[in-house]
Amino acid sequence: MYCGDQPCVPYGFIGNPPTKVAVESLGEVRERFLRFFERHGHTRIKRYPVVARWRDDVYLVGASIYDFQPWVTSGAVPPPANPLAISQPSIRLTDVDKVGRSGRHLTGFEMMAHHAFNYPDKFIYWIDETTEYAYEFFTKELGIPPHEITFKESMWEGGGNAGECFEVLVRGLEVATLVFMHYEVKDGKYVELPLKIVDTGYGLERIYWLLKGTPTIYDAVFGPFLAKAREKTGVPEPPKDVMGKASIYFGQMDPEVIALEKAYDLIAEKIGVDPKWFRDVVRPQEALYVLADHSRTVSWMIADGVIPSNSGAGYLARLLIRRTLRNMAIAGIDVPLVELFDMHLKELRADYPEVWDARSLILELVELEEKKYREVLKSAPSAVKKAVEEARRRGKPSLDADDLVALYDSAGLPPEIVAEAAKSLGVEVKVPDDFYSRLAARHVKREKQPERALVEMAKVIDLPRTRELFYEDPYMRSFKAKVLRVLDGRYVVLDQTAFYPEGGGQPADVGVLKYAGGEAKVVDVQRVGHVIVHVVEGQPPPEGAEVVGEVDWERRYGLMKMHTGTHVLIQSIRRVLGPHIWQAGAQKDIPSSRIDVTHYKLPTPEEVAEIERLANGVVQADLPVYAKVMPRNEAEAKYGFILYQGGVVPAREIRVVQIGPDESPYDVQACGGTHLRRTGEIGLIKIQKVERIADGVVRFIFTTGMHALAYVQELERQAAEAAAIAGGSRESLVESVKKLAQRAEEAEKRAKRYAELYAAALAESLKGEPAGRYKLAVVELDDEELAKRLAQTATSRDKDLILVVVGGGRVSIYTGGVDVAPIVKALREVGFRGGGSKTFAQGQYRGDVETLKEAIKKALT
RNA sequence: CGGCCGGUAGUCUAGCGGAAGGAUGCCCGCUUGGCGUGCGGGUGAUCCCGGGUUCAAAUCCCGGCCGGUCCA
Numbered sequence A: 001m002y003c004g005d006q007p008c009v010p011y012g013f014i015g016n017p018p019t020k021v022a023v024e025s026l027g028e029v030r031e032r033f034l035r036f037f038e039r040h041g042h043t044r045i046k047r048y049p050v051v052a053r054w055r056d057d058v059y060l061v062g063a064s065i066y067d068f069q070p071w072v073t074s075g076a077v078p079p080p081a082n083p084l085a086i087s088q089p090s091i092r093l094t095d096v097d098k099v100g101r102s103g104r105h106l107t108g109f110e111m112m113a114h115h116a117f118n119y120p121d122k123f124i125y126w127i128d129e130t131t132e133y134a135y136e137f138f139t140k141e142l143g144i145p146p147h148e149i150t151f152k153e154s155m156w157e158g159g160g161n162a163g164e165c166f167e168v169l170v171r172g173l174e175v176a177t178l179v180f181m182h183y184e185v186k187d188g189k190y191v192e193l194p195l196k197i198v199d200t201g202y203g204l205e206r207i208y209w210l211l212k213g214t215p216t217i218y219d220a221v222f223g224p225f226l227a228k229a230r231e232k233t234g235v236p237e238p239p240k241d242v243m244g245k246a247s248i249y250f251g252q253m254d255p256e257v258i259a260l261e262k263a264y265d266l267i268a269e270k271i272g273v274d275p276k277w278f279r280d281v282v283r284p285q286e287a288l289y290v291l292a293d294h295s296r297t298v299s300w301m302i303a304d305g306v307i308p309s310n311s312g313a314g315y316l317a318r319l320l321i322r323r324t325l326r327n328m329a330i331a332g333i334d335v336p337l338v339e340l341f342d343m344h345l346k347e348l349r350a351d352y353p354e355v356w357d358a359r360s361l362i363l364e365l366v367e368l369e370e371k372k373y374r375e376v377l378k379s380a381p382s383a384v385k386k387a388v389e390e391a392r393r394r395g396k397p398s399l400d401a402d403d404l405v406a407l408y409d410s411a412g413l414p415p416e417i418v419a420e421a422a423k424s425l426g427v428e429v430k431v432p433d434d435f436y437s438r439l440a441a442r443h444v445k446r447e448k449q450p451e452r453a454l455v456e457m458a459k460v461i462d463l464p465r466t467r468e469l470f471y472e473d474p475y476m477r478s479f480k481a482k483v484l485r486v487l488d489g490r491y492v493v494l495d496q497t498a499f500y501p502e503g504g505g506q507p508a509d510v511g512v513l514k515y516a517g518g519e520a521k522v523v524d525v526q527r528v529g530h531v532i533v534h535v536v537e538g539q540p541p542p543e544g545a546e547v548v549g550e551v552d553w554e555r556r557y558g559l560m561k562m563h564t565g566t567h568v569l570i571q572s573i574r575r576v577l578g579p580h581i582w583q584a585g586a587q588k589d590i591p592s593s594r595i596d597v598t599h600y601k602l603p604t605p606e607e608v609a610e611i612e613r614l615a616n617g618v619v620q621a622d623l624p625v626y627a628k629v630m631p632r633n634e635a636e637a638k639y640g641f642i643l644y645q646g647g648v649v650p651a652r653e654i655r656v657v658q659i660g661p662d663e664s665p666y667d668v669q670a671c672g673g674t675h676l677r678r679t680g681e682i683g684l685i686k687i688q689k690v691e692r693i694a695d696g697v698v699r700f701i702f703t704t705g706m707h708a709l710a711y712v713q714e715l716e717r718q719a720a721e722a723a724a725i726a727g728g729s730r731e732s733l734v735e736s737v738k739k740l741a742q743r744a745e746e747a748e749k750r751a752k753r754y755a756e757l758y759a760a761a762l763a764e765s766l767k768g769e770p771a772g773r774y775k776l777a778v779v780e781l782d783d784e785e786l787a788k789r790l791a792q793t794a795t796s797r798d799k800d801l802i803l804v805v806v807g808g809g810r811v812s813i814y815t816g817g818v819d820v821a822p823i824v825k826a827l828r829e830v831g832f833r834g835g836g837s838k839t840f841a842q843g844q845y846r847g848d849v850e851t852l853k854e855a856i857k858k859a860l861t
Numbered sequence B: 001c002g003g004c005c006g007g008u009a010g011u012c013u014a015g016c017g018g019a020a021g022g023a024u025g026c027c028c029g030c031u032u033g034g035c036g037u038g039c040g041g042g043u044g045a046u047c048c049c050g051g052g053u054u055c056a057a058a059u060c061c062c063g064g065c066c067g068g069u070c071c072a
Helices: A026-039 A064-068 A127-141 A204-212 A217-221 A223-233 A240-252 A260-271 A275-303 A313-330 A337-348 A353-357 A359-378 A380-393 A401-411 A415-423 A435-442 A553-577 A605-621 A632-639 A705-726 A733-765 A784-797 A821-828 A849-860
Strands: A084-091 A108-118 A149-158 A161-170 A173-186 A189-203 A478-487 A491-494 A511-515 A518-528 A531-537 A546-551 A583-587 A593-598 A625-631 A653-659 A667-670 A685-694 A697-704 A769-771 A774-780 A801-807 A810-815 A833-837 A840-844
Touching: A026 A084, A026 A108, A026 A127, A026 A204, A064 A084, A064 A108, A064 A189, A084 A275, A108 A127, A108 A204, A108 A275, A127 A149, A127 A161, A127 A173, A127 A189, A149 A173, A161 A189, A173 A204, A189 A204, A204 A217, A217 A223, A217 A275, A223 A275, A223 A337, A240 A260, A240 A275, A260 A275, A275 A313, A275 A337, A275 A353, A275 A359, A313 A337, A313 A359, A313 A415, A337 A353, A337 A359, A353 A359, A359 A380, A380 A401, A380 A415, A401 A415, A401 A435, A553 A593, A553 A605, A553 A653, A553 A667, A553 A685, A553 A697, A553 A705, A605 A685, A625 A632, A632 A653, A685 A705, A697 A705, A705 A733, A733 A784, A769 A849, A774 A784, A774 A849, A784 A801, A784 A810, A801 A849, A810 A821, A821 A833, A821 A840, A821 A849
Parallel strands: A774 A801
Antiparallel strands: A084 A108, A108 A189, A149 A161, A161 A173, A173 A189, A478 A491, A478 A546, A491 A531, A511 A518, A511 A546, A518 A531, A583 A593, A593 A697, A625 A653, A653 A667, A685 A697, A769 A774, A801 A810, A810 A840, A833 A840
């Protein structure tokens, strides 16, 4: 079968590009592509961030179509333009192990694309035009001879959708995929969709590589950076033919790439060079390639708001940084990563100016991550030593695969590092080829529990949309409404309501529903599809009844202060700590609320104070707060993705909450919550606590309004109480506490000194009676500390002494060397319950002292 | 969100059911012309918190807090 791709066909363009058209840079190819499609009626769209904040199913954008999922692809929202062309930076970590090795894999790439969205009433174009565009672009724009281009038909499936597709290949390299998405996959069957989408993807880097014909894609894309990095690290330029051939063969043995050592030998053999020489040449090259690829991807991520972390999207950034460091370490490259990043950022400046803007943040975070990783690696020798000893205890000569997996999983130590540390302990460790699949087996996927709906959607599907009075007037505290349906005697649906349903981090309102003949407490309110369901306690109103709803206003007004306060606070945090601050979660509550933000260190008390000052300045300025509903595309175009602080907003129209006047707004966010009219109503914003909840995420716990006052009053009360206890005034609280602590310390020291003196005196006056060839002394003392001291002095002075301390129903036996075991045995017979070992025993004894003495004497004779 | 590992003097670390040990740091002597060094002495720990099991818990069990790490 002819497939035209790796591994069937070796690349035919290396050292021999298929065109005479000369391109100078990656940017030129991008520009040619976008201009070409602009000439053919497409609108150019600005790239989206690589962090998919508008989605809750993925962290990163992996293809241009991600930009339009799910709202556009489901038909809910119109595309920003139609047809459109874009070059979308995308990140895929699925092939991360092959990067630097296969010669063609990248974690970050630009997917150039043209998309057409065909609606039943508006047809743009379909298969014929799409293939023609592709053909013309490659032949006319890039000058590739027609016979060099292969279109391979196939079926594409992904994300619940499917459709036919063409893979476009040139000399063994897949340069584009043209997908015609028009099925939904339902229960394994294809269901025709009303919306038919042309989804194309042209690999910018691959096309550039093809045109350049360099040994690897990295040489083409990162050429200038690699040259400088070689100079800096002292890694020499590799022999051209070796790298070219190596990447061809590596490309062909993709599936086995993990079994690296074997792959090296095989390829060296194929090329006809010495395996050891080959390894020494290739390893540092691979490290540089990984560095080049990963540093660009990480820079994109950080510039778009990712902070390296131990969880979430941040972990992916950390993973790439650590992989880079590990590869450099293995290749023996010892240059600070920051310097190499900085070098690369200078090269990236022209193509990605927004990444350049984040330069200082990127460098700071990379430096921090490098430091943290060094700490991890520093733990290697002792962790490995411990593991080796543990293995030996269980009779194993060395570490096995399970031990290596455990070390990686719990301590973050990669097997190569472990092997190296073990070697210096004189232990040979073999790294198994299937290491990474063993690791994967340890992380068996858990099933995601689908959220249980309050009421089945089917039971309310026929009802009209509930009118949302809380949006029309957030200050409405009571309203009249008609009962449309009552389910299970406790779920009430009204035609309209002022009760806010839980959402956007704001909890549901509570209150009462009053009706002729009774009233019911509203304890929870939830959205179910397009209606709002009130969960009631007590006798629910009958269907069809007129009710008066009364919202618990004190609580709700408090929540509104919290919610508007949240917006003021997050913007203030951003202004103080920097533009990398994004909301990572929030919960409004009474009496305290919290916001989690992306930040890489705990803010200092000064920064917190500055944030409070700024936020309360906004409160005092009494700025107006507006909520307006706007089409999604318009809002995104006007404000950018900073809108999505609170997470996914699942609608075609989004509600935008703006604080401050139009000409100079303080903050703008997409938000579905209830807000105040003016910031002055917040009264006071007080941060109560900041804590690090994960690497890269800081939690602010704060309060507003009267709750803030109550908090401050409580602090004041505590200070007054503490001052009273410390015996000073509130003004001198710190001084009196200091004195108190000092006095306590002195008192402890004195007590200890006296205890020593007392123990010495006791030891002096101990009267031992003979017991066999030993001496026995019994002391009544109900202080274990003192007893220990006494025993220490007495038994070290007289090795034949057996000291028995009786007190509080307990008996302790101390000896200066005499084995305590026979004594314990004898004592058990007279009611002693306890035990010990060597020179000490302890236990419970309730009998009289004479019996005890006799028993011990008897045991010793 | 979750799995795994860990939390013992200021710092690092041993002990993993029976009287909390070492290294480093700090203080005081001696050594030296002085610094380093060396030697001797001293100082420093609610064994993360709470509950349980036990005659006895740093140690075993449960819960929490904090840190590390891996995976989504």
